[in-house]
Amino acid sequence: xxxxxxxxxxxxxxxxxxxxxxxxxxxxxxxxxxxxxxxxxxxxxxxxxxxxxxxxxxxxxxxxxxxxxxxxxxxxxxxxxxxxxxxxxxxxxxxxxxxxxxxxxxxxxxxxxxxxxxxxxxxxxxxxxxxxxxxxxxxxxxxxxxxxxxxxxxxxxxxxxxxxxxxxxxxxxxxxxxxxxxxxxxxxxxxxxxxxxxxxxxxxxxxxxxxxxxxxxxxxxxxxxxxxxxxxxxxxxxxxxxxxxxxxxxxxxx
Amino acid sequence: xxxxxxxxxxxxxxxxxxxxxxxxxxxxxxxxxxxxxxxxxxxxxxxxxxxxxxxxxxxxxxxxxxxxxxxxxxxxxxxxxxxxxxxxxxxxxxxxxxxxxxxxxxxxxxxxxxxxxxxxxxxxxxxxxxxxxxxxxxxxxxxxxxxxxxxxxxxxxxxxxxxxxxxxxxxxxxxxxxxxxxxxxxxxxxxxxxxxxxxxxxxxxxxxxxxxxxxxxxxxxxxxxxxxxxxxxxxxxxxxxxxxxxxxxxxxxxxxxxxxxxxxxxxxxxxxxxxxxxxxxxxxxxxxxxxxxxxxxxxxxxxxxxxxxxxxxxxxxxxxxxxxxxxxxxxxxxxxxxxxxxxxxxxxxxxxxxxxxxxxxxxxxxxxxxxxxxxxxxxxxxxxxxxxxxxxxxxxxxxxxxxxxxxxxxxxxxxxxxxxxxxxxxxxxxxxxxxxxxxxxx
Numbered sequence: 001x002x003x004x005x006x007x008x009x010x011x012x013x014x015x016x017x018x019x020x021x022x023x024x025x026x027x028x029x030x031x032x033x034x035x036x037x038x039x040x041x042x043x044x045x046x047x048x049x050x051x052x053x054x055x056x057x058x059x060x061x062x063x064x065x066x067x068x069x070x071x072x073x074x075x076x077x078x079x080x081x082x083x084x085x086x087x088x089x090x091x092x093x094x095x096x097x098x099x100x101x102x103x104x105x106x107x108x109x110x111x112x113x114x115x116x117x118x119x120x121x122x123x124x125x126x127x128x129x130x131x132x133x134x135x136x137x138x139x140x141x142x143x144x145x146x147x148x149x150x151x152x153x154x155x156x157x158x159x160x161x162x163x164x165x166x167x168x169x170x171x172x173x174x175x176x177x178x179x180x181x182x183x184x185x186x187x188x189x190x191x192x193x194x195x196x197x198x199x200x201x202x203x204x205x206x207x208x209x210x211x212x213x214x215x216x217x218x219x220x221x222x223x224x225x226x227x228x229x230x231x232x233x234x235x236x237x238x239x240x241x242x243x244x245x246x247x248x249x250x251x252x253x254x
Numbered sequence: 255x256x257x258x259x260x261x262x263x264x265x266x267x268x269x270x271x272x273x274x275x276x277x278x279x280x281x282x283x284x285x286x287x288x289x290x291x292x293x294x295x296x297x298x299x300x301x302x303x304x305x306x307x308x309x310x311x312x313x314x315x316x317x318x319x320x321x322x323x324x325x326x327x328x329x330x331x332x333x334x335x336x337x338x339x340x341x342x343x344x345x346x347x348x349x350x351x352x353x354x355x356x357x358x359x360x361x362x363x364x365x366x367x368x369x370x371x372x373x374x375x376x377x378x379x380x381x382x383x384x385x386x387x388x389x390x391x392x393x394x395x396x397x398x399x400x401x402x403x404x405x406x407x408x409x410x411x412x413x414x415x416x417x418x419x420x421x422x423x424x425x426x427x428x429x430x431x432x433x434x435x436x437x438x439x440x441x442x443x444x445x446x447x448x449x450x451x452x453x454x455x456x457x458x459x460x461x462x463x464x465x466x467x468x469x470x471x472x473x474x475x476x477x478x479x480x481x482x483x484x485x486x487x488x489x490x491x492x493x494x495x496x497x498x499x500x501x502x503x504x505x506x507x508x509x510x511x512x513x514x515x516x517x518x519x520x521x522x523x524x525x526x527x528x529x530x531x532x533x534x535x536x537x538x539x540x541x542x543x544x545x546x547x548x549x550x551x552x553x554x555x556x557x558x559x560x561x562x563x564x565x566x567x568x569x570x571x572x573x574x575x576x577x578x579x580x581x582x583x584x585x586x587x588x589x590x591x592x593x594x595x596x597x598x599x600x601x602x603x604x605x606x607x608x609x610x611x612x613x614x615x616x617x618x619x620x621x622x623x624x625x626x627x628x629x630x631x632x633x634x635x636x637x638x639x640x641x642x643x644x645x646x647x648x649x650x651x652x653x654x655x656x657x658x659x660x661x662x663x664x665x666x667x668x669x670x671x672x673x674x675x676x677x678x679x680x681x682x683x684x685x686x687x688x689x690x691x692x693x694x695x696x
Binding site for chain 2: 048049050051071072073075076077081082084087088089090091092093097098100101102104105106109141158162
């Protein structure tokens, strides 16, 4: 579904991604882990279409399309979703209006009719209940005055409503207490299916106790330096990134 | 009768045109003459005058006549009918066309006990049962107030007895249909102790009309009275509009002024309130949404003259094209007005390189133990928010419209009357490229 090959990219002349290779197939859950500054968030933002990055080499194919040539809204309508590490506040626009605007844009692209107001509200209420969110958040401005946990749950709510093919979750676990983390993880797990792929970008292994990945990749200095199964995350928890990186240095030299 | 003022000397020489209200009432004539004398002495302000530094009114006298007309209201005009159908729902409606009350277009309905709502011209030509004090105060509010006092044609008189409550808004619709005409609406609102009302002033002009409106509204609130005043400016593209809204508040009263400037070539609103008794509450909200070569200037002033009063002011501007916005907000805390709590903010969104905003929030504090804050910002659409919306499948133009709508909506949402709030929300959306799409989803 997603095929990243030898991706080099940077910002303002500074190279951040230095040759990323990543293959993600339908139904898989991948975790991309790495220390601060390793390029995790850059990769996530670049896949969603953030302006300002220069791609100097490599390709990104998504469902046989050239993802990098598509505008952010085209990617979203084609089924790419990014849950933001720092969800943005949109004063004056209610969460309900925001979600309706987003869903209608995506449904139109997929050739589906717009949902009527009552069905839409019911859909939202059901999904919010599962995430332990108060309905009052629908009338409030998008993310404005939301707690850290409410913002992250709101991202998962958007994902649940938009039903993407490829979901990228950027540090969704940060700022969540243990109860909220479980609700968010349940929300993500409910969305796992054979047609959907999920990429979890995370610093800590904690989230992976609740969402067990099929593959774990370690990102360091703009490269994936090690890939493995779920057990790799546990190893990282024990030895830290430094351990994995130095081992990699050695393997390069030899 | 289609009388015109031949020359300014007519007024100076005590020949007040017969169609101007109250010509048989000596004190009204005296008030008109002394106001006119003052106007004649001062003339139009120039940009050398600090209060008019950013707003040039010279074009008004060049492009329009200053003389009030006596064109009879034409109830069949398309604009009149359109505006009227908008206004009549769930309100007590008074319609004025080219500055004159139209009985045919109005639908005042049954007023609750203790509420009087009449045409000013009818009052002045009839019983003239009004306090003369309203008409000899023009010197307090500048030269355009003097001009209004000299030439006022008509307007609404709303008087609420102590404890009276007007549940439905009093909707004052002023329609300008003529070319080159001058309208001088004058409204007087008096609320007795504990009385409550909502008043809407809606100025509506034909798209291409070029006329001059000089309006003045005086508001007097007794103890614990509560008035919500909402002004909607939707004049034609070539129209000049200069208006004053001046309130005086007794102890424990609440005054909310909301000003929405959405149309007109040049608009200037002077909005003031004097908090004369303790524990008053005063809220000023405003939104100017400008495009093309539009110019809108809001000058506000809140005088805290008594202790323990609270004032809040939220003004926002959205400026596109080569438009020019001016915000000058002054809060004065007079000696003895201890425990004043005042906050003022003006935020502006510039959508083009040629648009311009001059903003000047001012605090003058002459008392101790007060809490006063103010601030102003000028910025562009937030790139992070645009990206966020686009990653949710919203195309760029729709995302821009949604963000502008959100910026405006923080002010629109403060309108308490639900029908009015929805109407203004729609008018804002009418101005946005993808507004129709947002309307469908609301």
